[in-house]
Amino acid sequence: MIGRPRGEVVTTSAGDLIVFRPRRFELPMWAVVLGLVLRWSGRLLWWCLRHPVATGAVVLALWLYVEFGWPGWVVPLVVASAVSAVWRWRDESSWWAWLAGPLLGAFRRVFVYRRVWREAMTLCGLAETFDRRHVLPELLRVRSDQALDVLTVRMVRGQTPEQFQRVSANLAYAFGRRHARVYAERPGDPPTRTGRGAWVLRLVDRVRYRDRPTVVYVALVRTDALRTLVPPFPVPAVPDFTALPLARREDLRPWSLHLLATHVLVGGATRSGKGSVLWSLVRVLGGGVASGLVRLWVVDPKGGMEFALGRPMFARFACKSFEAMADLLDEAVTVLRERQTRLAGTVRVHTPTEADPLVVVVVDEMAALTAYLQDVELRKRIAGSLGVLLSQGAGVGVLVVAALQDPRKEVLPFRDLFPTRIALGLTEASQVDMVLGDGARNRGALADQMPRWAKGVGYVILDGTPDPMRVRFSYVSDDDIRDMAQRFPAPADASDILAQVGRETATEPVRLPLPRKPSGPLLPDVLRNLLDSDGGGEPR
Numbered sequence: 001m002i003g004r005p006r007g008e009v010v011t012t013s014a015g016d017l018i019v020f021r022p023r024r025f026e027l028p029m030w031a032v033v034l035g036l037v038l039r040w041s042g043r044l045l046w047w048c049l050r051h052p053v054a055t056g057a058v059v060l061a062l063w064l065y066v067e068f069g070w071p072g073w074v075v076p077l078v079v080a081s082a083v084s085a086v087w088r089w090r091d092e093s094s095w096w097a098w099l100a101g102p103l104l105g106a107f108r109r110v111f112v113y114r115r116v117w118r119e120a121m122t123l124c125g126l127a128e129t130f131d132r133r134h135v136l137p138e139l140l141r142v143r144s145d146q147a148l149d150v151l152t153v154r155m156v157r158g159q160t161p162e163q164f165q166r167v168s169a170n171l172a173y174a175f176g177r178r179h180a181r182v183y184a185e186r187p188g189d190p191p192t193r194t195g196r197g198a199w200v201l202r203l204v205d206r207v208r209y210r211d212r213p214t215v216v217y218v219a220l221v222r223t224d225a226l227r228t229l230v231p232p233f234p235v236p237a238v239p240d241f242t243a244l245p246l247a248r249r250e251d252l253r254p255w256s257l258h259l260l261a262t263h264v265l266v267g268g269a270t271r272s273g274k275g276s277v278l279w280s281l282v283r284v285l286g287g288g289v290a291s292g293l294v295r296l297w298v299v300d301p302k303g304g305m306e307f308a309l310g311r312p313m314f315a316r317f318a319c320k321s322f323e324a325m326a327d328l329l330d331e332a333v334t335v336l337r338e339r340q341t342r343l344a345g346t347v348r349v350h351t352p353t354e355a356d357p358l359v360v361v362v363v364d365e366m367a368a369l370t371a372y373l374q375d376v377e378l379r380k381r382i383a384g385s386l387g388v389l390l391s392q393g394a395g396v397g398v399l400v401v402a403a404l405q406d407p408r409k410e411v412l413p414f415r416d417l418f419p420t421r422i423a424l425g426l427t428e429a430s431q432v433d434m435v436l437g438d439g440a441r442n443r444g445a446l447a448d449q450m451p452r453w454a455k456g457v458g459y460v461i462l463d464g465t466p467d468p469m470r471v472r473f474s475y476v477s478d479d480d481i482r483d484m485a486q487r488f489p490a491p492a493d494a495s496d497i498l499a500q501v502g503r504e505t506a507t508e509p510v511r512l513p514l515p516r517k518p519s520g521p522l523l524p525d526v527l528r529n530l531l532d533s534d535g536g537g538e539p540r
């Protein structure tokens with residue numbers, strides 16, 4: 001067999017083994033080179049079509065160089081830098097949104113994420129195998145801002161956002177960061193558009209913010225904006241109860257609490273900064289406190305250690321005797337009942353006014369009232385009042401804002417009655433779900449892994465999405481509190497809200513009885529006569 005001309009089909013046998021050697025075609029060198037050139041040109045063309053901006057920039061740069069030489073590059077660069085600097089100086093947020101963010105994102109996409117994408121996806125367990133091929137999630141886009149990189153990732157067919165959420169910590173470390181959060185929907189709300197061209201922008205937003213079930217958004221914290229102290233927010237003259245700014249978000253924007261028709265639970269281990277959440281809230285309500293739009297009823301079972309400094313702002317304050325605390329809660333229930341009677345049939349949700357203010361019952365360390373109180377009778381009384389306030393108070397403007405260290409059901413049986421929850425640093429992983437709801441820790445709320453410096457840092461659940469967000473609450477110092485107490489004292493008659501209970505005049509609406517058809521006797525005549533007859537057997 002050896003020495004036969006090549007290019008023929010040759011068979012040979014060795015015992016019963018038959019070997020087929022396929023015919024080999026030998027292409028001339030020029031055809032190989034031409035094929036390669038065509039292939040790479042096709043790829044380049046496809047890339048140019050997919051990246052029109054980059055292609056346009058390169059073409060423009062080449063044209064400028066050919067036409068004007070080096071000055072053709074230097075002059076536009078200097079002009080662009082000057083324009084950019086002025087833009088940033090005048091309006092930094094739009095500069096980030098429209099110029100720096102997209103440019104930085106494109107740069108980091110190529111030089112940071114694409115470089116390690118395959119390795120990161122495989123080692124985080126997000127690569128799949130199909131048809132003996134390795135299939136990876138696809139990195140579609142990177143958008144950067146001052147603090148975050150938001151990666152838009154197309155999932156492999158069959159994957160869900162939960163799979164990404166489960167490995168969010170791995171993803172963060174895979175890309176050399178400490179924190180990552182995974183969102184099933186595009187983070188952030190569409191901006192409100194006003195003015196002439198608003199309808200066009202609204203159409204664009206409809207496309208940008210459309211529901212895309214095939215993609216997932218991974219936000220990686222590049223610069224931890226929460227490492228530095230958050231100064232107290234300015235106090236608005238009239239608080240907007242739908243957006244009370246209390247904290248700073250990871251993307252440096254303020255996080256605002258929606259306080260209308262909701263109760264708020266703050267869970268956090270000792271010294272985690274629960275006080276700063278409560279004081280941040282008291283502070284932004286200051287304007288309303290002074291004008292009489294808000295009444296703060298404060299219960300401080302720690303003997304006034306936390307709240308006594310702000311006493312002038314509070315319409316009611318109980319800190320020493322548990323009896324007084326139980327009375328305060330009972331009175332809140334009385335206000336609630338009065339409002340229910342007055343507003344029934346008129347409105348479904350109470351709107352705070354100066355004549356009919358929002359009552360916010362602030363309870364620090366709630367477990368002291370619900371679990372650790374020795375007096376069983378008093379504990380039951382308090383539990384009864386709290387149960388009524390939490391289940392019926394939101395709609396009539398009697399709200400409860402409570403802080404506690406231990407979120408177990410035995411300690412706080414009404415945990416589920418708080419629609420808004422905030423988790424600061426906690427001691428156990430299981431407590432995170434107890435405070436924020438099932439699955440919150442899996443979705444990235446690692447409140448049990450707070451570093452020691454992270455006082456006042458916590459996780460909140462954003463309105464309308466199940467995804468947790470990391471925020472840092474403003475730090476209100478003792479001096480700030482003294483200043484607030486001086487500037488925003490409650491009106492002299494603030495504690496007198498119960499006087500309005502005297503206004504209660506309406507009685508329960510009475511339902512008129514409907515005329516009934518006379519019904520026939522149910523007992524047979526013989527028995528009826530027997531029952532109706534007195535001793536002598538005469539019918540009555």
Ligand SMILES: Nc1ncnc2c1ncn2[C@@H]1O[C@H](COP(=O)(O)OP(=O)(O)OP(=O)(O)O)[C@@H](O)[C@H]1O
Nearest residue numbers: 268269270271272273274275276455456473474475
């Ligand atoms: N937002 C914040 N920023 C920076 N430091 C804070 C912040 N909040 C609290 N701290 C600091 O953390 C420490 C504990 O705060 P704080 O007393 O509010 O915690 P706490 O959870 O209310 O504690 P406790 O359970 O004992 O009531 C304090 O030294 C305070 O200065």
